[in-house]
Amino acid sequence: MSKNVKFVQGNEACALGAMYAGLDFYAGYPITPSTEIAETLAVQLPAAGKKFIQMEDEISSMCAIIGASLTGKKVMTATSGPGFSLKQEALGYAVMAEIPCVIVNVQRGGPSTGNPTHVSQGDVNQARWGCHGDHSIVALTASNHQDVFRMTVEAFNIAETYRTPVILLFDEVVGHMREKLLVPEEGEMPLVARLRTGVKEGVNYHPYLPREDGRLPMSDFGDVHRYNVTGLFHDMWGFPTDKPEVVRELLRHLVDKIENNAHKVAHYKTYFLDDAKTVLISYGSSARSALAIVETKRQRGERIGLLELNTIWPFPAHIVKKHTKKADLVGVVEMNTGQLTQAVKLAVNKPNKVHLINRYDCQLITEEDIKRTLKVLQGRGV
Amino acid sequence: MSKNVKFVQGNEACALGAMYAGLDFYAGYPITPSTEIAETLAVQLPAAGKKFIQMEDEISSMCAIIGASLTGKKVMTATSGPGFSLKQEALGYAVMAEIPCVIVNVQRGGPSTGNPTHVSQGDVNQARWGCHGDHSIVALTASNHQDVFRMTVEAFNIAETYRTPVILLFDEVVGHMREKLLVPEEGEMPLVARLRTGVKEGVNYHPYLPREDGRLPMSDFGDVHRYNVTGLFHDMWGFPTDKPEVVRELLRHLVDKIENNAHKVAHYKTYFLDDAKTVLISYGSSARSALAIVETKRQRGERIGLLELNTIWPFPAHIVKKHTKKADLVGVVEMNTGQLTQAVKLAVNKPNKVHLINRYDCQLITEEDIKRTLKVLQGRGV
Amino acid sequence: MSKNVKFVQGNEACALGAMYAGLDFYAGYPITPSTEIAETLAVQLPAAGKKFIQMEDEISSMCAIIGASLTGKKVMTATSGPGFSLKQEALGYAVMAEIPCVIVNVQRGGPSTGNPTHVSQGDVNQARWGCHGDHSIVALTASNHQDVFRMTVEAFNIAETYRTPVILLFDEVVGHMREKLLVPEEGEMPLVARLRTGVKEGVNYHPYLPREDGRLPMSDFGDVHRYNVTGLFHDMWGFPTDKPEVVRELLRHLVDKIENNAHKVAHYKTYFLDDAKTVLISYGSSARSALAIVETKRQRGERIGLLELNTIWPFPAHIVKKHTKKADLVGVVEMNTGQLTQAVKLAVNKPNKVHLINRYDCQLITEEDIKRTLKVLQGRGV
């Protein structure tokens, strides 16, 4: 076996992807089912001369990576449901202050402490709307370890490109399952480096003055420039303001830098969609079951296909619309009471053709579960 | 002026409503623009022989009211954006453990510390999805002080009826504006008392065993019965379980007790809707401006009306559907980038006729703002 | 309690209906869950000076009533699944020879001996197609004892009017459940007497020569006329023939006398159909659960209604088409894998809007079962 071929848990694949992406600093507080990410990085980061710190709680972990990111480091934290809720206030700070950072949420059953050791996809809408105030966010996911690795690298690239927190929204089954991972060679996957200002020492640096391409160069905090960073609405110097036109432009900027680039950050896979009359849409571990039923039914000649989403937020409405246009039935396969289904309904031409195919007892939805619901939806009863 | 007629801030109206509803215990940490609620109650509660406590932070405040509620008290806390984010983890605990409590969020500009002293309606979706895991929630709002009082009383009634947290989602303009309030006589508004178990001491009490009508009688914690309370999925004794069928039923129960009673908790007002071809939908302070433009245009013979929502979550889709059926144009007037507009689109028969009429620079949307946007929507240009 | 008010099993209601309709002769072989029909008639028929005979098996029972009918008697037999299968060959004889008779099948679980003591609606298509050769048939059912009585009387009326076997297709729940029955006064319900020929003794009587109105007068076999009766294709004297034009006309007649009178024999009930967007169609005991969910949902403002079919065959396609025209969703509630659903699909304008809502584990489908499937069909998952 080549040294690049590994047989690992999804959580390890995430940690390896982060190392590949250039992770410098990890702060976290362990929580099932995300703990193996911290465990792996606790070994790998120091060995690479980088920093791993276990913090006293979830909030401090989030604050620590924000601070480290400001000093110029690529940063990450990982958690699960309750920890993700606790991080929301500081996450909103990172949104407002435009701090590149990656937050992993390996979803378990919720609400509250819920079902720590079992799977769920119940945090999909929280990833979008968990912190207060209008804003947009990027959230990626994956159904297999190659994609876990790939999306982790992509999360860092997006975070740096758009100066934004990026959420990796995995789930317990993907996190704990073991399968093959082929780690790419160095240079095989493009990496986005921190965009640093070209402004010299002694010259005014504007932390929130966009370049022509819309990107905001950063300056390592504590290095040559002095500037202000705040969670309040602020001007291009980072100073607080409540001038309506400045408030408006900043909020517009925070939303648009994500929504207007939805097509650039939209990652997805298509299976048998060309002639599909029934289109399944899924993500994360449930997409594995969705793919299984599609392959089974295709062998029997059914015109069914799968759209697997790796990018959940910003919701890739254009992709969903395109691939469901000719479908008679769109089934959204997810492990919750229908969170992404709503987004799909808003994206398609006929909302009535969108149906939820789900399970929410903290067990992986199976090929058989999907088959059974499809049967009902096709009018053939239980 | 009768002693029952008052000229107060909306925040005071909320505090007075809570006293009327039987508030026993308030714990909070002050934050603009909600602080006057705490100030008012800091005077009124002790004077009535009840408890007011200022806690060290937002999280402890939420935990304190959960504990007090379990001992049999009617409880409330109040906060604003950042504090609301910090409370999400404990709020999820209250959802899971089914603790009656009222949480007020007087919305200010966000995300993050945002714009503390100005108005926004940016936390609408966070109220729905702020804590992790699948769940449902009740959120009420109001555009005037009479309704602030009324909805506050209703929040306590709903919390007790369904053993659930209820969010009062006011906004800075309503909170700080002063206008007349007519406090109802004692007994004029019905109050829902805590439903206590009839099970005697020494007999097993099941904290999570529903009666025939679906309600769960409580026993004051620390009184005659011993029982378990947890944020984990649990059985009827309150003991943790990960049995799929129990997990499924509990989550189903938590969601259904809210969603299946959507019609019972749906509060709203209709203005000129009978023959309206243009229907505005609004809530909170923006509904004041929406009503103004409707009245103006009606005087000129336009067939325009307003549906003002007092209940935001569970979203009263049936009410929205009913009142927009014959409309050619539905305008959702809100002070954010379109959060409730999505819910309206999902509720109506033709999503394409739903348009957002908004402002999000932390200034109150005006009659003139709405008029300008309507003109464009009606094809008459800017 | 008036002597006309009774608290009885459905099987007793059927027996009482048969007595009311003028039953003269019953032959049968007891089989669960139909036995109480025989038990009741074993007492009532002799007491009324009429004939009850328990035969040695299912086939002889069917043959006995055919013979008795030919002699001018109103006749009935009752059975369940396996017995109904055994009667098919003689039932086909009654179709071909145009013998008025009533066959009750109180459905239990099948195929084969299946589940003798539990409910099913699995014989719906067998009632239509159980005997060989092209033909049509009348099959009636009911969901409550008043209708059991009423449909039993109607079965005798149809049998006599059209010289045809009529099947009463009840089910175990209706058969064994006890509820109130108000027995009509004598003369309150119209009864159709045997149509006897006016042809005198010594004049040629043509047993298969229709009157102008299409009806075929009978002559009591063994009385004044001699004539032939056969299961072969025959001419107006009853003599066998294979002349294509006679064969064609006879088959046409056998089919048309049923299908062309579908509107006259169509019995059904409508509940809340005027504005219903969701239309349930059901029959027998499952219609009770369907009515319950409709009433529950109507209280919450849902535009849902029920079409209860008392006549199953000939399928009342015109009624189904009319009442589902404006519906978005048609749910056929039945306790099998979708037998009547196919007929509904063939009757409506858009087959894709027809869905099966079913249960087939020999347990009564409940309001909750229907609610759950409707939830999936409405796209809201499990």
Place this chain on the structure above:
Amino acid sequence: MSKNVKFVQGNEACALGAMYAGLDFYAGYPITPSTEIAETLAVQLPAAGKKFIQMEDEISSMCAIIGASLTGKKVMTATSGPGFSLKQEALGYAVMAEIPCVIVNVQRGGPSTGNPTHVSQGDVNQARWGCHGDHSIVALTASNHQDVFRMTVEAFNIAETYRTPVILLFDEVVGHMREKLLVPEEGEMPLVARLRTGVKEGVNYHPYLPREDGRLPMSDFGDVHRYNVTGLFHDMWGFPTDKPEVVRELLRHLVDKIENNAHKVAHYKTYFLDDAKTVLISYGSSARSALAIVETKRQRGERIGLLELNTIWPFPAHIVKKHTKKADLVGVVEMNTGQLTQAVKLAVNKPNKVHLINRYDCQLITEEDIKRTLKVLQGRGV
């Protein structure tokens, strides 16, 4: 003429096919027009050291082959209309107890004794629904002797593969017509042997415990294992049960093993379908006339084709759907009042384009008959 080339009746072709397939045991009661099958086998089976028995009636014949099959033999019976009706009850037992067996019905005119010596296709729906209770069934047919032979072999293969009764639904014209038959060499057609259990004597054998591939290995009854066989719903040991979940799974299994393998048992032939705007669908002897008119019209350049079905049940909806997608007119050619036409309507995208082209006077439908009806359908009048 090679010894493998024969000039025979269709009934003989069927008997020869059965011998080729490995028939061990035949029990039957003679009835026109199927009698030659019994006659042929009465000679051939004993000559091959196998068993032929003429029973006292139709029911006992069906029961005899069920018993023989259980002891490990390949079995068959043959009959026509009235006999087929009489066999329904025992046929349902074979469905429930999963007994491999082949039942031939050479269709004659019906209902009842009907027209014994002439042709019909009136038992198509009885083949599907003749026995009580929900179930599925396999029914094959053929229009020529090569296919009669081939489908007979296939009937045995399907019966053994799926442990199910298989019906051979021929018709009088095919049965009595003589034409060339080329009997395949031994080994030329694959044969499916009885799947016997590998479980040793003294170890528990579960007669109804499926292997991973869904098949149920059998143990020759009376050999080393003792086990229960019943027509009641049963568990994996064959013992009766009315547990809803076991009942549900068994019925699901009985239906699914047929319906889910519809694509595997779907035999059909296509003629000129690639560009056909008019598609005829037929089976049995009427397909001969349909092919004739298609060939005639093709010579004149009409875009017409034929889909000949050899498998009738489970209805090959996917095949019909696929081959009629681009057709403007679908004509179902059959000798009854439209039994398979209903199934075609349910399978196609636009039911209104499906028309019945038929004859039911017990005479073979001719090329001229079809031509005349097509003219009307194409709007060109009678």
